[in-house]
Amino acid sequence: MLKFTVAELAKYKHEPLHVTETLDVKEALMTRDPEILDVSAIQLDAYISADDGDFLLSATLAGSLTVPSTRSLEPVSLPLDFSFSEVYVQADDRKDKYENGELVITMEDDELDLQAAVLDHILLSIPMQVLTPQEAAGTAMPSGEDWEVVAEDDFKALQQDEKAADSPFAKLQGLFDADSDKKD
Structure with a gap:
């Protein structure tokens, strides 16, 4: 000791x-x-x-x-x-x-x-x-059937994309753009 x-x-x-x-x-x-x-x-x-x-x-x-x-x-x-x-x-x-x-x-x-x-x-x-x-050395993350590990920055970007897609106004996006093209 x-x-x-x-x-x-x-x-x-x-x-x-x-x-x-x-x-x-x-x-x-x-x-x-x-x-x-x-x-x-x-x-x-x-x-x-x-x-x-x-x-x-x-x-x-x-x-x-x-x-x-x-x-x-x-x-x-x-x-x-x-x-x-x-x-x-x-x-x-x-x-x-x-x-x-x-x-x-x-x-x-x-x-x-x-x-x-x-x-x-x-x-x-x-x-x-x-x-x-x-x-x-690499950026490859482990993955499996129905799961994968993602980097924190990629996860935040994915969450923002999902929030935008889940928005109740997402379907209305671009609606007025099409109308303005017809008036010209």
């Missing part, structure tokens, strides 16, 4: 604790998000330093994740290669000294759980829209 107590971390106020691990988090990620199809081994390279009773974490993650396409449900491999940083404090009142944009977390039971941070950031890195390379 990648849990460190405050007493262990306090030893690293002059030089940061360097953690390099290869993590097998497949089961944990798939439990938290059942849509995840597969997870490779995750390479973790992290530094944890003590700063006046607070702890600063800077970590880099690398690996890959397989999730379904949001359009066709085909498996899509997403490369993971990103960094994140967090500040851990022992009490809520210590959060005030940090800026609003910084991620400040209050430690529970005087422990820093690095694996929980890794899992959280991997889940947050999954984009809302995931497409296969073919789906991203």
Whole structure:
């Protein structure tokens, strides 16, 4: 486990604790998000330093994740290669000294759980829209018998056309145009 107590971390106020691990988090990620199809081994390279009773974490993650396409449900491999940083404090009142944009977390039971941070950031890195390379390159949408997926802009245009056709005055359109041609 990648849990460190405050007493262990306090030893690293002059030089940061360097953690390099290869993590097998497949089961944990798939439990938290059942849509995840597969997870490779995750390479973790992290530094944890003590700063006046607070702890600063800077970590880099690398690996890959397989999730379904949001359009066709085909498996899509997403490369993971990103960094994140967090500040851990022992009490809520210590959060005030940090800026609003910084991620400040209050430690529970005087422990820093690095694996929980890794899992959280991997889940947050999954984009809302995931497409296969073919789906991203083309405009073709999936379809079937009596159904099809349409783009939002196409759907709005289709709705406007239907509203115009359903109008009670739609049948009268062009009525006076024909009369004006006969008078000339």
